[in-house]
Every structure is written in C-alpha cells, then in structure tokens.
Amino acid sequence: MPVQQPQPGEHSLNIRKPYFDLIASGAKTIEVRVGYPKIRKIAAGDLLRINCGDDSLTARITQVKEYDSFEAMLDTEDPAAIGGPDMTHDQLVTAIRDIYPPEKEALGVFALHLTHT
Secondary structure, eight states: OOOOOOOTTEEEEEOOHHHHHHHHHTSOOEEEEEOOHHHHTOOTTOEEEEEETTEEEEEEEEEEEEESSHHHHHHHSOHHHHHOTTOOHHHHHHHHHHHSOHHHHTTOEEEEEEEEO
8 A cells, every 4th residue: 555645734753652652642742853854844734644653643733833952942841741741851851862962953943732633
C-alpha cells in the first residue's frame, strides 16, 4: 500500500514511543521540535499526522510558538504538557537535549500545541 503524501496544511512527524503514548492519552499536548525547514512550514490550523512504528494518530495544530532555547520554551510552556505529568523541568531539558544537540537547538525551538481531531 503506497504511503500517502501529506496535502498542503498537513504534515507528518515520527515520534518516540513514550511520547506517542502520552499524545494518544491526551497527557501531552505540546510537541517540541527544532527549526528544520519542514517544521517552519507548520502553522496553526494545520493537521499533523504523528507516526510511531505501525501506529499513527492525527492532531490539529492550535498554536506554533518559537523560542531561542529549550530553557526559554520551558520557562513559558507547561512542562507536564510536553513530557507528561511525571517529568520535571530539569528532566525535560535533559531528555530534549538527548534528542537535539546544541547545534540543532540553535535552529530555533518550536512548541507545537496539539489537539486531537
């Protein structure tokens, strides 16, 4: 079966299993990414297909906020909405930096606010 290409206003992202499960449960409502060109094309109102292995779900982007650093983002956004209710601010910084090294953080930090469709 061919993979469907996203339509304008539709985007697709791969995500790690623990974070996919948090989004699926409704606990995680903010996805954090860095400013790659495809991320910069995402706008409020767009649909986002979130993939993890054979699982996927679709969410609507309600807001896109850009920050200069992970710390600046975490000083403004609700940590529980990013990493779930059990992660502290410092644990989130560590987890995000494990995914994105400083040269990626320098591209800009994006907080994608999600709601289930």
